[in-house]
Amino acid sequence: MSDLSANLSLPYLAPAQAQKHVTHNEALLRLDALVQLAVQSRTLPDPPAAPAPGARYLLPAGAGGAWSGQAGALAFWDGTAWQFLAPGPGWRAFVLDEAAALVWHGGDWQEMPLPTQGQMLELGLNTAPDAVNRLAVASEATLLSHAGAGHQLKINKAAAGDTASLLFQTGWSGRAEMGCAGDDDFAVKVSEDGAGWRTGLSLSAATGVAHLPQGARVDGALSGSGVLGTVGQLAGESIGALLEQGSGAEGAYLRLADGTQLCWHTLTSSAAGVVSWSYPAAFAAPPVVSGSCASGAAQLLSVGAVAAGSAEISAWDLIGARVATACAVLAVGRWV
Structure with a gap:
């Protein structure tokens, strides 16, 4: 059996050993050097003149003085002399003067990138994340709940021309998307193959007005x-x-x-003169007015002065006399 432990080379106490405290203290010194390993530097070429007790260094190639021939080793000052430990695969150390994290791999100290402030790490729950999908979840459902009041799911983009949306897929191919894609208008669009997309509804960010680029179909009652x-x-x-529709004593209208x-x-x-028809809803400008008289007699309808709110109506027989008869009249124009 070896006198040293397999991983950290800590000395064992021997049976019937005298002065056991010496061996025990040596093991404690090594543990103190290795646990929570943080070294002062990995580039210092020569030992410092007055090291503090417990000072630790990673030794560079070509180190001199008392460090000569110990490149790559961990050196620690036990208070009277330098002790050297050979690193093993997977050992980790933090270099204080560089704020760098290192791992011993492939016979050398390799740097491990540290996340910068605010940088997101990749996280996969029951599936693997990647550089784009840094948070990936494979589950029957995902719950986002309140913490005592309401709850908001926020999707932020850097500029108006970027995308902030929810994408729905079938077999990793897009089928529907809703959000602000390419501008700040909110849109809902669909695709049958993930390549060609049609916008069914968009809401203008400037006015809030809804647009239906593909038209609309109402199945059932129009209500x-x-x-x-x-x-x-x-x-x-x-x-x-x-x-908009309405009706009254002067007829009905549709806007x-x-x-x-x-x-x-x-x-x-009227046989006595013209009849003034006041529209059931006013126009923005004089409309086009037309009509016809009741059948069964040779009668003609004529339209006199036309205004935005009313029109003059007359009916005539074939010999040029006004007559009293039922007339159907229609005005077509614009309300704005």
Whole structure:
């Protein structure tokens, strides 16, 4: 049996050994030198003139004086002399004057990169991370919960032209993405092959206006606050419902989100003169007004003065006399 331990070369006490404390203290000195190994330097070529007790150094090639011939070894001052220990595979040391972490590998001290302040390390939970996916999780579900109040998931990008989004994949091929990709507008887009993408919905960051580049289809009844409601526009962009409708004593109207308006009514003309039709909803400018009279008689409808809020209507027979008859009238224009 060897007199030294296998890994750290600590001396063993021998049976019936005299002055056991000497051997024991030598082992403690070596432990003190090796545990929490932090050395003063790895480049000092010669021993310092007055080393502090316990001072430790990694010896460079060509070291001189009392260090001569000990390149690569760990030297420590035991208070009276230099002691030398040969490093083993995997030993680690921290160099104080360089703030560098080293590991003994392949017969030399190799530097281990330290993370800079704020640098993220790679972390894999049940799967392997990589340089892009530094945090990787393989699980049936991932829970992010509150710590007593609310909880936000924040996805930040450096500039407007970068991407901050959630990407949904099938077999590692993109199928849907939502977020701000390439600009600050929020968009939802889909793909059938991971190569070609179609934007189904986008929300303008400047106005909040929703765009449907591929159009929209409503299966079932045309209803809901986003379809029927109050239309509106701001800076040429729709900010309300798709359609607005209404009716009253002067007829009915339909407004479209793009600014188009239609008004219609059935009124009775007068044999005494013109009839003024006030539209059920005002136009932004005089609309185009047309109509027809009731069938069964040779009658013609004529439109007189047309304004943004009303139009003059008359009905005539074939000999040029005004007649009283039912007339269907339609006005088409814009509400903005």
